[in-house]
Amino acid sequence: xxxxxxxxxxxxxxxxxxxxxxxxxxxxxxxxxxxxxxxxxxxxxxxxxxxxxxxxxxxxxxxxxxxxxxxxxxxxxxxxxxxxxxxxxxxxxxxxxxxxxxxxxxxxxxxxxxxxxxxxxxxxxxxxxxxxxxxxxxxxxxxxxxxxxxxxxxxxxxxxxxxxxxxxxxxxxxxxxxxxxxxxxxxxxxxxxxxxxxxxxxxxxxxxxxxxxxxxxxxxxxxxxxxxxxxxxxxxxxxxxxxxxxxxxxxxxxxxxxx
Amino acid sequence: xxxxxxxxxxxxxxxxxxxxxxxxxxxxxxxxxxxxxxxxxxxxxxxxxxxxxxxxxxxxxxxxxxxxxxxxxxxxxxxxxxxxxxxxxxxxxxxxxxxxxxxxxxxxxxxxxxxxxxxxxxxxxxxxxxxxxxxxxxxxxxxxxxxxxxxxxxxxxxxxxxxxxxxxxxxxxxxxxxxxxxxxxxxxxxxxxxxxxxxxxxxxxxxxxxxxxxxxxxxxxxxxxxxxxxxxxxxxxxxxxxxxxxxxxxxxxxxxxxxxxxxxxxxxxxxxxxxxxxxxxxxxxxxxxxxxxxxxxxxxxxxxxxxxxxxxxxxxxxxxxxxxxxxxxxxxxxxxxxxxxxxxxxxxxxxxxxxxxxxxxxxxxxxxxxxxxxxxxxxxxxxxxxxxxxxxxxxxxxxxxxxxxxxxxxxxxxxxxxxxxxxxxxxxxxxxxxxxxxxxxxxxxxxxxxxxxxxxxxxxxxxxxxxxxxxxxxxxxxxxxxxxxxxx
Numbered sequence: 001x002x003x004x005x006x007x008x009x010x011x012x013x014x015x016x017x018x019x020x021x022x023x024x025x026x027x028x029x030x031x032x033x034x035x036x037x038x039x040x041x042x043x044x045x046x047x048x049x050x051x052x053x054x055x056x057x058x059x060x061x062x063x064x065x066x067x068x069x070x071x072x073x074x075x076x077x078x079x080x081x082x083x084x085x086x087x088x089x090x091x092x093x094x095x096x097x098x099x100x101x102x103x104x105x106x107x108x109x110x111x112x113x114x115x116x117x118x119x120x121x122x123x124x125x126x127x128x129x130x131x132x133x134x135x136x137x138x139x140x141x142x143x144x145x146x147x148x149x150x151x152x153x154x155x156x157x158x159x160x161x162x163x164x165x166x167x168x169x170x171x172x173x174x175x176x177x178x179x180x181x182x183x184x185x186x187x188x189x190x191x192x193x194x195x196x197x198x199x200x201x202x203x204x205x206x207x208x209x210x211x212x213x214x215x216x217x218x219x220x221x222x223x224x225x226x227x228x229x230x231x232x233x234x235x236x237x238x239x240x241x242x243x244x245x246x247x248x249x250x251x252x253x254x255x256x257x258x259x
Numbered sequence: 260x261x262x263x264x265x266x267x268x269x270x271x272x273x274x275x276x277x278x279x280x281x282x283x284x285x286x287x288x289x290x291x292x293x294x295x296x297x298x299x300x301x302x303x304x305x306x307x308x309x310x311x312x313x314x315x316x317x318x319x320x321x322x323x324x325x326x327x328x329x330x331x332x333x334x335x336x337x338x339x340x341x342x343x344x345x346x347x348x349x350x351x352x353x354x355x356x357x358x359x360x361x362x363x364x365x366x367x368x369x370x371x372x373x374x375x376x377x378x379x380x381x382x383x384x385x386x387x388x389x390x391x392x393x394x395x396x397x398x399x400x401x402x403x404x405x406x407x408x409x410x411x412x413x414x415x416x417x418x419x420x421x422x423x424x425x426x427x428x429x430x431x432x433x434x435x436x437x438x439x440x441x442x443x444x445x446x447x448x449x450x451x452x453x454x455x456x457x458x459x460x461x462x463x464x465x466x467x468x469x470x471x472x473x474x475x476x477x478x479x480x481x482x483x484x485x486x487x488x489x490x491x492x493x494x495x496x497x498x499x500x501x502x503x504x505x506x507x508x509x510x511x512x513x514x515x516x517x518x519x520x521x522x523x524x525x526x527x528x529x530x531x532x533x534x535x536x537x538x539x540x541x542x543x544x545x546x547x548x549x550x551x552x553x554x555x556x557x558x559x560x561x562x563x564x565x566x567x568x569x570x571x572x573x574x575x576x577x578x579x580x581x582x583x584x585x586x587x588x589x590x591x592x593x594x595x596x597x598x599x600x601x602x603x604x605x606x607x608x609x610x611x612x613x614x615x616x617x618x619x620x621x622x623x624x625x626x627x628x629x630x631x632x633x634x635x636x637x638x639x640x641x642x643x644x645x646x647x648x649x650x651x652x653x654x655x656x657x658x659x660x661x662x663x664x665x666x667x668x669x670x671x672x673x674x675x676x677x678x679x680x681x682x683x684x685x686x687x688x689x690x691x692x693x694x695x696x697x698x699x700x701x702x703x704x705x706x707x708x709x710x711x712x713x714x715x716x717x718x719x720x721x722x723x724x725x726x727x728x729x730x731x732x733x734x735x736x737x738x739x740x741x742x743x744x745x746x747x
Contacts, residue, residue, distance in 0.1 A: 058702075092699065100717030
């Protein structure tokens with residue numbers, strides 16, 4: 001890769017994590033440089049969601065070993081809200097409903113928190129509204145949508161688009177996308193992929209977790225990693241995803257076992 | 260968050276930052292001897308220069324109360340040591356040296372003005388609350404009423420009830436006790452005997468009151484009970500929005516507050532009544548705090564009339580109140596929106612009664628209970644459909660939110676349906692702030708405490724949106740102050 005000279009955005013060494021006594025991640029190593037898109041693929045139950053959840057600091061999981069440096073800082077020592085203010089963003093696989101909490105109020109509070117941490121002034125109401133309208137439009141939402149309660153009564157597709165709208169609004173450095181493509185029809189998939197591509201930039205990186213290579217037709221990854229049973233068993237370029245689709249995960253298992 | 264300035268209450272040694280309204284107002288007050296007997300009732304009546312009919316009414320109420328043998332109602336889910344009703348002061352008013360009730364706004368003791376300023380209730384009209392007329396009541400006496408002139412021009416009467424008894428006896432005689440008779444319950448009888456002030460509102464036919472009317476109740480005397488009486492009448496086609504707010508200083512002992520509120524809506528009239536109740540809740544161990552035993556009831560007397568109660572109850576050691584609506588006129592509408600919060604050792608037993616008598620009457624009940632610390636929160640509500648109430652409708656929703664593991668929420672709905680055309684719906688939920696919700700907000704950069712309040716505020720939205728804007732802002736801040744230290 002060309003980026004060796006740059007400082008890594010994320011360095012993961014020997015990360016082990018799980019729930020209670022059950023180890024799910026059994027030693028993961030991964031380095032992500034600014035500008036890169038990494039796709040994490042793998043069968044059900046291989047630990048993909050656990051991986052990005054642990055990076056975001058979800059309290060259900062316990063870190064059992066290893067270290068994670070984010071821009072040289074100890075990521076695992078930070079609370080989830082600190083990680084977010086430092087520029088990490090997790091698009092959830094199952095976004096949570098917040099009864100009575102309005103979209104506008106939620107997004108305003110989040111953006112204020114993130115901007116304050118970056119030393120930026122709060123946006124005036126008018127500026128904020130303009131920005132929000134613009135981002136909403138990009139994800140195919142109308143004005144009425146912003147008056148609703150967060151994720152309450154949203155369809156599956158609306159929830160996923162909402163995650164990507166937040167991504168574009170909050171402008172993090174590192175986006176973790178947890179199966180953002182699952183359950184989307186082809187139109188919604190295009191909108192979501194467009195959003196992700198808009199987010200891409202030389203200072204930013206993406207870790208994209210997916211079952212299917214379908215989304216990779218729209219968002220071209222720099223690296224593809226296959227996670228099986230809590231370990232990255234093989235890494236490669238874009239072509240690995242295509243090969244996977246043609247041959248299935250069983251092929252990888254056999255290849256790996258054959259050494 | 261900026262470090263709070265440490266203010267220690269002189270009387271109790273309790274740090275005041277937990278209850279920032281806990282200061283004592285230094286004005287000369289005239290205080291009656293402790294205890295209750297016919298002499299005290301006559302004294303209160305005489306202090307107010309009341310006509311004989313009023314004195315007699317009080318005495319009848321007193322005798323009824325006495326016949327109840329100090330037996331306060333026991334059915335609510337609340338616990339407190341017996342109250343010694345002879346150990347309470349039943350009258351405290353501005354000393355005559357200050358001329359009793361000031362003659363005009365310019366005549367008010369500067370000390371008093373400052374105190375109400377500090378409470379966020381400026382008494383000077385130039386500093387007025389945006390579009391709100393205020394009646395300020397300190398212990399037993401109304402000390403100031405703003406905007407009276409503006410309202411008079413529209414024929415609206417907004418004055419202390421003591422003044423209404425003098426100036427508008429025909430209205431007071433007709434309606435006082437017509438919704439809550441003194442025989443209604445123990446505390447209603449007590450209030451009828453000793454009430455000293457409160458607010459009177461009359462809106463004439465066809466008039467839409469152009470501003471919110473507000474009463475600010477303040478307990479100040481250490482051993483005084485507060486017994487205010489509010490009477491609001493909306494004549495045919497009239498509309499009024501009324502707000503009340505309440506605070507009290509930090510006191511070691513429990514203080515008794517037993518108010519009665521009566522609302523009357525004639526044909527096509529509408530009354531909207533909003534309360535922010537923030538009496539001193541007691542300390543973290545449950546010492547001190549106000550016993551808030553209140554009877555509030557409205558009657559939709561006319562056709563197409565509407566009465567709407569919205570309450571946010573965060574204060575008081577014990578809250579016992581059931582703002583109710585009697586739906587007598589055909590097509591009349593009753594509403595009850597409530598947020599009741601208990602923390603530390605607070606207890607609340609609150610809800611409503613919707614009594615359907617007229618045809619096509621409709622009622623809505625939205626009750627949100629938040630319990631934290633060792634708090635005990637009970638929703639108690641009655642929906643009663645009388646045989647005459649053809650096509651009555653009720654929708655009830657009770658939601659409870661628990662914070663921590665030592666508090667409790669109870670829901671006790673009573674349904675009495677005596678007409679087969681009635682349609683009644685009841686929904687109830689109990690929830691906690693979930694880890695998933697918290698994580699979702701935190702993963703967007705929102706600090707844990709802010710995330711908690713955002714979820715709690717969301718839980719209350721259906722009620723807060725019924726409040727006037729500024730009141731809603733204050734309610735949400737009050738919620739945060741009341742929960743300080745229990746979340747995050």
